[in-house]
Ligand SMILES: Nc1ncnc2c1ncn2[C@@H]1O[C@H](COP(=O)(O)OP(=O)(O)OP(=O)(O)O)[C@@H](O)[C@H]1O
């Protein structure tokens with residue numbers, strides 16, 4: 001059975017790409033394709049061919065028009081491990097989401113008066129961006145890829161919000177016939193798999209899973225799906241392997257499963273996503289996304305850095321600068337700021353020391369301090385940085401190029 005991938009299904013235009021054959025995401029539902037008078041292809045269930053469905057499994061068509069409304073809508077995860085982190089990140093950017101109680105699904109951000117927050121499940125955020133019911137959203141790249149299915153209406157505005165890190169990966173048992181199998185290639189070449197007895201893979205990623213296997217030339221494979229606790233499937237005899245999200249690796253370990261070389265489908269973390277249509281057609285949406293992006297970039301850039309202040313004996317600012325710049329970790333963002341430290345000696349004002357100020361990556365702090373000391377730095381003060389606002393953000397330029405505005 002082959003399924004076409006429905007990318008967009010507006011009433012006036014058709015953007016449809018033939019896609020690889022995919023599995024039927026719901027085991028009980030078989031899909032077929034029909035077309036209507038406008039040549040707009042839609043998927044229907046074979047059990048109820050008369051009831052045309054607007055959406056595909058793990059995906060959704062884009063709307064024909066941008067619905068008239070005054071507010072820009074930002075979708076945030078309503079629950080799960082991304083929910084609190086998304087709100088905390090916005091808070092760190094001085095964007096305070098005012099949610100009266102956790103069961104209220106709409107909230108305001110007073111700093112962005114033209115914007116409403118809507119709390120939704122991550123997969124519904126992607127679906128609603130596509131349907132035009134949301135304009136912006138914060139979701140994991142995994143969810144975006146699975147439910148967005150490369151739809152051109154979805155634009156990644158910021159791809160690395162620094163939380164929700166995980167990867168989507170194939171895992172197999174570390175016992176039995178898989179004991180000595182350590183790569184996707186070895187897994188594919190096992191003599192056990194053939195047309196009658198394919199490799200059975202359990203996954204919730206019913207779009208990305210088949211696509212990945214096809215791209216890797218693995219033919220003898222079938223898929224099953226479940227909503228959670230997939231790691232139990234091999235031990236239960238339901239599947240040979242699984243494709244699921246991994247972060248700490250604990251769940252795999254506790255279920256005697258292992259990852260394999262070449263088995264990572266994608267790396268994921270939280271991202272800010274927008275609907276292209278909303279950005280180009282909805283009044284105010286582009287300004288809002290610019291402001292959110294500037295705040296995010298300023299915060300996230302600063303988050304990885306410390307400000308380091310140190311004193312250094314020297315004859316002139318130039319001479320101190322030469323010493324500082326001889327060390328690879330001490331050049332700061334643009335270069336060190338060097339200012340004279342004035343002291344009174346014998347009733348006279350003189351300069352023996354210079355204060356240097358630099359930003360250093362948090363990870364390189366201790367090495368930077370060692371380098372500072374090596375060139376005569378003393379009295380080193382370290383403090384966190386809150387924001388770094390650059391002239392403009394590279395991602396903003398990228399977004400404008402992408403939108404061609
Ligand atoms: N260890 C992890 N397992 C699953 N998701 C993770 C993990 N670490 C980070 N994430 C990110 O969190 C997102 C949401 O995961 P979560 O399990 O909280 O919600 P959900 O899967 O949408 O809800 P549910 O599992 O109830 O359907 C994932 O799509 C992924 O981007």
Ligand SMILES: O=P(O)(O)OC[C@H]1O[C@H](OP(=O)(O)OP(=O)(O)O)[C@H](O)[C@@H]1O
Nearest residue numbers: 228229230244245246247248249250251
């Ligand atoms: O590598 P780890 O840190 O162990 O995390 C990975 C596990 O976390 C997720 O499950 P979740 O907690 O969402 O439960 P679920 O299976 O019910 O979705 C994911 O589906 C894995 O099972």
Ligand SMILES: [Mg+2]
Nearest residue numbers: 080081227228
């Ligand atoms: Mg989950």
